[in-house]
Amino acid sequence: xxxxxxxxxxxxxxxxxxxGAPRAGHGNTTSLWNAVPWTLPALILIFGIVLFPAxxxxxxxxxxxxxxxxxxxxxxxxxxxxVLSRPETPGILLNTFIWxxxxxxxTVVISLALAQxxxxxxxxxxxxxxxxxxxxxxxxxxxxxxxxxxxxxxxxIINKFLVDIHVLAxxxxxxxxxxxxxxxxxxxxxxxxxxxxxxxxxxxxAGIPGDMLEAAKVDGAGAVRSYFGVTLPNLRPAxxxxxxxxxxxxxxxxxxxxxxxxxxxxxxADTTTTYVFKLLQNEQRIDLSSALSVINFLxxxxxxxxxxxxxxxxxxVS
Numbered sequence: 114x115x116x117x118x119x120x121x122x123x124x125x126x127x128x129x130x131x132x133g134a135p136r137a138g139h140g141n142t143t144s145l146w147n148a149v150p151w152t153l154p155a156l157i158l159i160f161g162i163v164l165f166p167a168x169x170x171x172x173x174x175x176x177x178x179x180x181x182x183x184x185x186x187x188x189x190x191x192x193x194x195x196v197l198s199r200p201e202t203p204g205i206l207l208n209t210f211i212w213x214x215x216x217x218x219x220t221v222v223i224s225l226a227l228a229q230x231x232x233x234x235x236x237x238x239x240x241x242x243x244x245x246x247x248x249x250x251x252x253x254x255x256x257x258x259x260x261x262x263x264x265x266x267x268x269x270i271i272n273k274f275l276v277d278i279h280v281l282a283x284x285x286x287x288x289x290x291x292x293x294x295x296x297x298x299x300x301x302x303x304x305x306x307x308x309x310x311x312x313x314x315x316x317x318x319a320g321i322p323g324d325m326l327e328a329a330k331v332d333g334a335g336a337v338r339s340y341f342g343v344t345l346p347n348l349r350p351a352x353x354x355x356x357x358x359x360x361x362x363x364x365x366x367x368x369x370x371x372x373x374x375x376x377x378x379x380x381x382a383d384t385t386t387t388y389v390f391k392l393l394q395n396e397q398r399i400d401l402s403s404a405l406s407v408i409n410f411l412x413x414x415x416x417x418x419x420x421x422x423x424x425x426x427x428x429x430v431s
Contacts, residue, residue, distance in 0.1 A: 167410075174403040182399065192404035201380040201388075208295065209364070209384040213416075216302040216363045217356055223303065224310035224355070225348075229340075231311070232318045249308030257372045260301050264288055288373055291381035298373040298382075302363060310355040317351025318344070353424055357417060364413055385409050 174192055177185040196202065231242055248256060263271035266284035275281040287293045321344060329339040367386050374382035383391065385405060392402040 170403045170406055173399055174407050176400055178398075178400040180397045188400075192400045193408065196401055196405050196408065201383075205380055205383050205385055205388050208382070209386075212295075212299065212302075212370075212384050213360060213363050215299050216306060217359045219299075219303050220306040220310050220359060221352060221356060224307055224314050225352075227307065227311045228314035228318055231315055245308050245311060247308075248305045253305055253366075253368045254372070256305055257301055257369050260297070261288060261372055264297060288376070291374065291377055291379070294374045294377060295370075295382040298369050301369050301373065302366060305369075306359055306363070310359060313355040314348060314351050317348045320351075321347045349424070353420075356424075357420065360416060360420065361413060364409070364416075385412070 175187055175189060177188045177191075179185060227245070231238065231245070260271070263269045264287040266272055266286045266289070269284070272281070272284045272287075276284060285293070287297045325343050325347070326339060329343050334342060364384075365386055367390060370382070370384060370387045371390065374387070380388065380391070386409065389402045389405050389409065392398045392405065
């Protein structure tokens with residue numbers, strides 16, 4: 114027994130590892146390999162659904178691919194230059210900016226008011242909260258189709274209602290011209306984005322300590338000052354999360370604009386996402402659509418990075 118203790122003490126004193134003890138880093142490596150069988154299905158799924166398609170898209174963006182799908186070799190960055198130098202591209206980029214900013218800002222502002230209202234106790238609050246989920250639970254395609262038919266100038270119920278209440282003198286073709294169709298699309302996008310944003314902000318309101326609001330009242334702050342001085346700063350993480358997800362979703366949104374503006378000739382009501390679809394469907398240019406998809410991805414990364422840098426959602430509230 115004393116010999117064993119002496120050997121152990123000597124090993125510790127000399128700094129040499131004891132016999133049978135794992136080497137430094139060996140345990141971590143073993144644990145990593147033991148975890149592989151459990152994580153392998155997820156890694157295969159990520160590679161097959163995300164990494165491989167993205168890599169293949171980047172590869173196609175540097176190739177010259179014919180309408181028949183024949184690869185005629187590498188063209189470097191020529192596809193990117195071709196897409197960016199097209200005469201319709203500046204207008205499409207402007208439309209994309211207006212589309213994303215308008216939908217996200219209007220959605221957040223309305224959701225702030227809705228969340229504040231739903232945070233109060235009133236009869237039937239549970240049913241009102243459930244009703245707000247409906248646009249989120251329903252298919253975006255189905256919701257947009259309802260608006261497409263409702264806005265039709267000949268048989269649309271929304272058009273007829275606006276005429277009956279004398280907002281319109283006669284039925285108007287909301288989906289027949291670029292500007293009205295684009296503005297109507299913004300309204301539909303706000304409508305389907307409200308539920309998620311409202312519930313995210315509502316969760317943020319539930320996390321605000323009551324002591325902070327009580328302290329503001331004790332200090333003499335009114336309702337408006339308490340909201341802008343206490344409530345709104347504490348909602349920064351919730352608003353940032355909702356805004357980021359909305360930016361990504363709205364930027365990549367195809368169904369609403371495709372259904373609302375797809376029948377309008379030209380590119381006056383297009384964003385970069387619908388332009389990708391037209392390049393692929395109408396012109397059958399896989400190479401150009403791949404290049405524009407890569408540009409879209411880079412724009413989203415830049416926008417998200419700038420948003421996080423400017424807003425600083427995790428900054429402590431003083």
